[in-house]
Amino acid sequence: MKIRSLLIGLATASTLLAACTSDSTNDVAVETNKPVTLRLLTHESFTPTETIFDDFTLQTGITVEVVRSSDAGTLVTKAVLASGNPEGDVLWGVDNTLLSRALDANVFVPYVTVHRNDLDTVATALAPNGEVTPVDSGDVCINYDKAWFAERNITPPLTLQALTSSTYRNLLVTPNPVSSSPGLAFLLATIAEFGDGWQQWWETMRDNNILVVESWSDAYYGHFTAASDGERPLVVSYATSPPAEVIFADPRPTEAPTAVAALTCFRQYEFAGILRGSKHLAQAQLLIDFLVSRQFQEDLPLTQFVWPINNTASVPKEFLDYALRPDNPLTIDPTIIAKRRAEWLEQFSDIMLR
Amino acid sequence: MSEPVWHPAPARVALVVVLLWLGVFLVAPVLTMVGGFVAPSDFSRILTVPSTWRLVWFSLWQSVISVAVTLVVAAPVTWLIGLHRFRGRRLLRATTTVGFLLPSVVVATAFLAVLPRSLHYTMFAVVIAHVYFNIAVVVRVVGARLELLDMQLMNAARTLGASPTVVWRTIVWPLIRGATAAAAAVIFLYCFSSFAVVRVLGGPRRSTLESDIALRAFGIGDIPAATVLALVQLVIVVGVIGVVRRLSGHEHGLSHLATLPPTAVAHRQRLFAFGVAGVTAAFVLLPIAALLWRSVQVGDTLSLAAWRTIFDTSLAASIRASIRTALFAGVLGVALAVLTTLAIVRLNTIGRLVDLLSIVVLAVSPVTLGLGLMLTFDIGWFDWRAKWWFVALAHTLVAFPLAVRVLVPAWRTTPIGLHQAAAVLGAGELRRFVDIDLRRMRPAIVASLGLIIAVSLGEFGAASLMSRADGETMPVMIARLLSRTGDLMRAQAFVLASLLVAVCIAALVLVESALGRSDRVARR
Numbered sequence: 001m002k003i004r005s006l007l008i009g010l011a012t013a014s015t016l017l018a019a020c021t022s023d024s025t026n027d028v029a030v031e032t033n034k035p036v037t038l039r040l041l042t043h044e045s046f047t048p049t050e051t052i053f054d055d056f057t058l059q060t061g062i063t064v065e066v067v068r069s070s071d072a073g074t075l076v077t078k079a080v081l082a083s084g085n086p087e088g089d090v091l092w093g094v095d096n097t098l099l100s101r102a103l104d105a106n107v108f109v110p111y112v113t114v115h116r117n118d119l120d121t122v123a124t125a126l127a128p129n130g131e132v133t134p135v136d137s138g139d140v141c142i143n144y145d146k147a148w149f150a151e152r153n154i155t156p157p158l159t160l161q162a163l164t165s166s167t168y169r170n171l172l173v174t175p176n177p178v179s180s181s182p183g184l185a186f187l188l189a190t191i192a193e194f195g196d197g198w199q200q201w202w203e204t205m206r207d208n209n210i211l212v213v214e215s216w217s218d219a220y221y222g223h224f225t226a227a228s229d230g231e232r233p234l235v236v237s238y239a240t241s242p243p244a245e246v247i248f249a250d251p252r253p254t255e256a257p258t259a260v261a262a263l264t265c266f267r268q269y270e271f272a273g274i275l276r277g278s279k280h281l282a283q284a285q286l287l288i289d290f291l292v293s294r295q296f297q298e299d300l301p302l303t304q305f306v307w308p309i310n311n312t313a314s315v316p317k318e319f320l321d322y323a324l325r326p327d328n329p330l331t332i333d334p335t336i337i338a339k340r341r342a343e344w345l346e347q348f349s350d351i352m353l354r
Numbered sequence: 355m356s357e358p359v360w361h362p363a364p365a366r367v368a369l370v371v372v373l374l375w376l377g378v379f380l381v382a383p384v385l386t387m388v389g390g391f392v393a394p395s396d397f398s399r400i401l402t403v404p405s406t407w408r409l410v411w412f413s414l415w416q417s418v419i420s421v422a423v424t425l426v427v428a429a430p431v432t433w434l435i436g437l438h439r440f441r442g443r444r445l446l447r448a449t450t451t452v453g454f455l456l457p458s459v460v461v462a463t464a465f466l467a468v469l470p471r472s473l474h475y476t477m478f479a480v481v482i483a484h485v486y487f488n489i490a491v492v493v494r495v496v497g498a499r500l501e502l503l504d505m506q507l508m509n510a511a512r513t514l515g516a517s518p519t520v521v522w523r524t525i526v527w528p529l530i531r532g533a534t535a536a537a538a539a540v541i542f543l544y545c546f547s548s549f550a551v552v553r554v555l556g557g558p559r560r561s562t563l564e565s566d567i568a569l570r571a572f573g574i575g576d577i578p579a580a581t582v583l584a585l586v587q588l589v590i591v592v593g594v595i596g597v598v599r600r601l602s603g604h605e606h607g608l609s610h611l612a613t614l615p616p617t618a619v620a621h622r623q624r625l626f627a628f629g630v631a632g633v634t635a636a637f638v639l640l641p642i643a644a645l646l647w648r649s650v651q652v653g654d655t656l657s658l659a660a661w662r663t664i665f666d667t668s669l670a671a672s673i674r675a676s677i678r679t680a681l682f683a684g685v686l687g688v689a690l691a692v693l694t695t696l697a698i699v700r701l702n703t704i705g706r707l708v709d710l711l712s713i714v715v716l717a718v719s720p721v722t723l724g725l726g727l728m729l730t731f732d733i734g735w736f737d738w739r740a741k742w743w744f745v746a747l748a749h750t751l752v753a754f755p756l757a758v759r760v761l762v763p764a765w766r767t768t769p770i771g772l773h774q775a776a777a778v779l780g781a782g783e784l785r786r787f788v789d790i791d792l793r794r795m796r797p798a799i800v801a802s803l804g805l806i807i808a809v810s811l812g813e814f815g816a817a818s819l820m821s822r823a824d825g826e827t828m829p830v831m832i833a834r835l836l837s838r839t840g841d842l843m844r845a846q847a848f849v850l851a852s853l854l855v856a857v858c859i860a861a862l863v864l865v866e867s868a869l870g871r872s873d874r875v876a877r878r
Contacts, residue, residue, distance in 0.1 A: 041823060067823040069834065077572045081728050085739050087823045101575050176558045178573035212558045345574045350405040353559050 036283050037063040039088030041079070041275070043072045044217070046092055048296070048303050056290045062283045071215055072098060072181035079275065080105040086275035089284045092135060092291065096126055096269045097184045100338030108132055108273035111285050115292045120309050123269045126334050132273035133288050136297075136306040139239035139329050140185035141265035142172070143258050145226035148233035157234070159263045160193050164204045173211040173223040174236040178345055178353070181268070182216045186236045187348055188337065189266035192330035202351050212352055226258045239265055240305040243322035247302060260324045267329040270306065361783055365700035368693040369708065375690060376711070379747055380718060383726025387581040390729065396578040401586075410586065413562040416477070416552075417545035420484035421538050427485050428492035430630040435493055436500025438619045438627070447493060448866050449635050452642070454490035455858045457812025459829040460851045461486055462554035463836060464641030467648050467848070475557030483551045486641070488541040489634070495540070499533035500526075505617055539598035543591060547719045550814045550833070563587045568721045568815070577729070584722040591717035599710070642855055649848035653841040660845035664853070669846060671824065672831040673853065678742060679817075679827055680810040683749035687806040688799060690750060691757035698758070699765050712758045715751060720815030723748050728819060742825050748816035753809035757802035760869075764798035765791065797871035804864035811857055828854050 046068060053064040067088060069075050076098045079091055083105045094102050102108065112130035113119075123134035142163070144156040157163045163172060175183035191198045202210075211232060213219050220237055223230035226245065242256035272291050274284040290296055297313035300306050307325070308315065400406050428450075434440075435447050453461065465483050466474060473479050503526065511521050547564040561569065563583055571580040619627045652659050663669055694712055698705045727748055731738040738744045768791060776786050792799075814829040821830045828850050835847035 039823070069823065073573055077575060080575065081819070082739055085732065085737050087740075176573075178569055179558070214553075214558055342574050342576050346576070346579075349569075349574075350403070353561060 035061055035063060036280050037065055038090060038280055038283055038287055039065045039067055040090050040092060040287070041067050041069070041075065041086075041088040042092040043075050044068050045304060049299050052296060052299055053290075055295065056287070060283070060286050062286065064287065071179065073179050073184070076102050079107050083107050084277045086277045089275060089278040089280050090272060090287050090291075091275055092270070092272040094132065094271050094273065095181050095185075096267075096271075096334050097181060097188060097337060097341070099126065099132065099271060099334060100341065102273070103127075103131055104338070107276060109276045109278070109281065111274055111288055113285075113289050113292055115289060115310060118310050118312050119292060120269075120311065123309055126269060127271065132271035133292060134269050134309045135272045135291055136300055136304070136309050137267060137269045138306040139265040139267055139324070139326055140182045140189065140236065141239045141324075141326070142261040143224070143226075143235050143237040143241050144261065145224065145233035146257055146259055148225050156259070156261065158261050160190060160201065163234075164201065164208060166208065168208065168234065170209045171232055172205070172208075172234040172236075173213060173219045173230070173232040175216045175219045176212050176214055176353075177348055180215050182236060182238065183212075184341075184345075185266045185268050187344065188332050189264060189330045191344060192266065192332050199347060199351060202348065206352060238305060239324045239326060240301075240307075240319075242324070243319050244305045246322050247318060256322050262324055262326045265324075265326040265329045267326075267331050269309070362701065364783065364787070365696050369697040369701065369704065372690065372694050372697060372708070376715065376751075379727070380715065380723070380751055383723065383730040384584075384718065386730040387577070387722075387726050388585070391577045392581050393578065396582050400579050400582040406583070406586070409561060409563050409566050409583070410590070412560070413546050413564075413587075414590075416480060416484075416548075416560075416562070417542050419477075420481050420488070420545040421541045423481055424485045424488045424541050425492060425534070425538065428489045428496075431489070431634040432493050432497045432500065434619075434627055434630050436497035437503065438617055440619055440627070442631075444866075446631055446635065447497070448862060449638050450493045451490040451862055451866075452855075452859060453486045453638055454488070455808045455812065455862050456487075457814060457829045457832075457854055457858070458487070458548070458550035459554065459814045459833050460645070460812070460854055461641065462551045463832065463847065463851055464645050465555060467644040468641050475555070475559070477556075477560070479555040480548075480551055480560065483555055484541075484545045484548065486637070487551075488544060489638070491540050491544075492534075492537050495537040496530050496533045499530045503529055535598060535601050539594065542594060543716060546591065546594075547587065549719075549721060550829075554833075554836075563590075564719050564721055564815070567719070567725075568818075571721070571725050571819075577725070580725065584719065584725075587719060587722075588717055592714055595713055595717065642852075645848050645851045645855065649845055649852050651841075652845045657845075660842060660849045663842075663846060664849060669831070669850060672826050672828050672850070675742065675821070675825040676811055676828040676854075679746045679749065680807045682743050682746040683753060683810040684803050684807040686746065687750040687754045687757060687810075688803050691754045691761055691802055691806075692795075692799065694754065694758050695761040695765055698762055709758075709762070712755045716755045718751075720748065720752050720813060721819065723751060724816030724819035727816075739820075740822065742822075745817050745820045745825075745827065746810065748820060749806070749810040749813055752813055752816065753806040756809065757806055760802045760805060761795065761798050764795055768794055797868040801865045801868035804861045804868065808858050808861040808865070811854060811861070 046066065057063055069078065072093050072095060075091070076094050079086065079094075079102060086107075091107075108131050110130045111133070113133050116124065116130075119134055120137065123137060126134070142157065142160075146156075149156045154167060157165070157168055162168070174186055177183040177187035187198075190201055194201050211223060213223065216237070219235050220241070221228050223232045224235040224237075225231065225233045227235075239260045239262075242258045242260060245258050246252055246256050272288060274281065274288060278284050292310050294310060294313050297308035297310040298315075300308050300313075301315050301319040301323075305319075305323075307323075431446070431450060435443060435450075456464075461483055465479060465486070469479055469482075508521055508525055511525060512518075516524070546562070548562050549564045549568065552560055552562050552565045553568075556565075563586065567580045567583045567587070570576045570583065649660055650656055650658060664673070694708060697708045698712070701708070724745075727744065728739060730736075731744070738747075772790050773786055776790060781789065811827075812829060813827075814833065817827045817830050818833065821827055826834070832847045832850050832854070835843045835850070
């Protein structure tokens with residue numbers, strides 16, 4: 001009981017303190033003596049340490065309610081449809097492949113975080129006016145089941161081109177680019193790799209019986225031999241999936257059961273932004289600052305298996321040991337993605353889905 | 355027909371209200387989508403690519419196959435229920451109806467649980483789920499016709515030497531032809547705009563127009579293309595409705611006069627009848643049993659853990675949201691359906707047009723409707739996107755045509771003499787409406803309320819677009835839980851699905867018993 005009242009006292013005190021110190025937000029923050037709950041909209045892969053927001057609440061008096069919808073694509077679509085009258089205050093999880101859609105629909109209120117100078121400059125350049133703030137990065141790559149290939153004495157495919165060989169017939173499963181953001185990243189990887197020849201690659205892969213499924217979890221936990229009772233030893237996933245296989249395993253193996261084909265990787269940046277129409281702008285800005293703070297960023301690698309975007313955040317050794325950080329990942333300029341995404345998805349659907 | 359004893363005024367008022375309602379919540383959204391988002395070039399862009407026509411073709415042929423298989427699968431049980439008197443007949447009929455009322459997401463999920471992995475994402479899975487839904491339509495619509503068959507006539511024909519084939523061709527088939535066409539049309543419509551079943555069971559490589567509309571609107575964010583496809587779908591569906599109306603010529607409804615079927619099951623057919631009843635009941639109940647079974651399986655262990663979480667905020671919130679939405683849609687939908695019915699039965703020519711209109715409303719798919727509403731009511735005072743009842747508005751429109759199908763036949767059973775007598779005795783228009791029509795209609799109104807509630811509870815297409823994070827309806831929540839990883843969440847999805855089944859069965863019991871009362875009222 002005593003501890004609780006102490007905490008409440010501390011919280012109120014720090015709210016007042018926060019209200020006084022941050023002058024840009026003074027006018028709004030003063031009204032917030034009664035506790036504010038911010039709603040953070042995100043996707044199902046947002047899984048930080050459960051108590052991570054406790055410190056934030058303690059410092060600011062703001063409670064954070066996390067609301068997860070199924071995947072990044074749906075998240076962004078719903079945000080676009082709700083533009084101006086949002087379901088929450090802050091959105092975490094729009095990535096560089098979907099960013100243009102959200103920006104076109106004027107979903108976010110710009111805010112430049114106080115930690116801006118600590119963030120990866122490649123990422124901040126993608127939203128130069130602070131429409132959104134980068135929060136993490138990762139690479140989408142082909143993952144393979146090491147044991148499966150070893151047992152059969154087959155070399156795993158190291159490039160996208162290699163996948164078209166009949167050796168790898170029936171072996172690859174990918175999430176649908178239309179409904180899944182790693183799926184879209186993989187489609188963009190093939191476009192970055194083959195240029196105008198990307199459609200032909202997919203046609204060959206279709207004949208090579210690539211399996212397209214609805215979501216990443218369906219691909220990884222439904223069909224990948226190393227993670228399910230599925231039948232496909234190649235899966236489109238993240239470069240950080242192998243450390244996840246090690247860290248989540250009990251007992252921990254000395255070596256990851258899966259590996260990544262480094263030449264197939266596409267770099268993904270995730271962003272968070274304040275939703276236009278939020279009634280708690282000042283508090284939402286504090287939350288954005290917290291999301292890119294060292295404390296939150298250092299929690300990311302081992303809970304969500306992504307790289308921090310804040311350069312001052314340190315990355316745990318076990319993560320560094322098993323995660324791959326490709327030196328030259330495939331990329332496409334976001335403005336080109338913005339212009340051609342719909343057209344590419346349309347063409348992809350024509351080849352693979354209809 | 356004797357001269358009318360009622361003023362046309364109330365019916366006209368009803369007509370105006372209905373037209374206004376449809377104008378604001380149906381026509382305006384569709385026009386907003388077309389006017390606000392579509393350029394002429396979008397039509398040429400969409401209509402000239404072969405993939406669009408592949409979509410149309412797939413939607414068509416999978417529906418035709420689904421209709422054919424449904425008719426074949428439903429034939430034995432329809433024969434049994436339509437022509438025979440036996441103990442448990444009503445129960446069997448109610449059982450076959452369960453499938454029709456279950457939410458498509460739940461049925462698809464149930465089949466995912468029942469079918470072996472090798473059959474996931476196949477045409478077989480899609481068709482079998484469609485059959486599951488639509489058996490009820492055949493049993494209800496064709497079975498009701500069969501009940502009217504005069505056995506004496508058949509017996510006489512047989513005595514005079516007609517072979518069973520001849521009896522079938524000259525007596526039975528002419529009687530049920532119209533009903534069969536009507537049933538086939540209804541099934542066709544449902545399958546043609548199938549969404550959840552195709553998405554869950556067909557896998558990403560199979561797409562109907564409806565699921566592609568959702569895909570483009572959601573995944574690609576290409577609203578113009580989605581709108582053009584929605585229009586294509588609308589045109590095709592209206593065309594099909596037109597053809598069927600011309601062919602069948604008379605209306606069909608979910609309600610009917612239940613004369614008891616004349617014969618008991620013949621001795622030598624006992625075994626066959628038992629088999630038919632058993633297999634049909636098993637087919638309907640097996641997926642439901644699978645849902646229950648999955649709801650107590652967490653990972654590899656049996657556990658009630660998922661059931662214990664139903665009072666957790668998110669699950670309880672979705673249950674609350676569903677109930678709230680269904681009740682709101684039910685009340686509004688019944689009001690709309692009663693007004694529509696009033697206009698249909700009281701205004702001759704216009705009435706027939708309204709009747710047609712109420713069916714055409716079915717042609718606007720829930721996904722289109724949801725999208726249109728979202729894009730229309732998003733400004734100032736009319737920004738309703740955050741209102742909990744917004745989804746219910748869409749459900750009202752999705753469900754009220756079905757309610758009208760129940761109400762119109764029931765209303766028409768009122769003998770005109772009752773009105774004349776009451777009028778002679780000095781009862782005014784309103785008094786007669788309340789004391790005669792509404793009183794006689796009460797069971798039918800209750801039945802249509804149950805129907806709308808059941809439809810609203812299970813609706814997925816519009817709800818998946820319109821539900822908010824804090825007020826997701828149960829089907830949306832189920833789909834979301836299923837797409838997430840983690841054994842407990844899957845089990846929770848099956849718990850919610852089981853609960854939804856239970857609620858829908860309760861609604862069904864309500865409909866059944868109300869229709870039973872309605873039949874008794876009609877016979878008075």
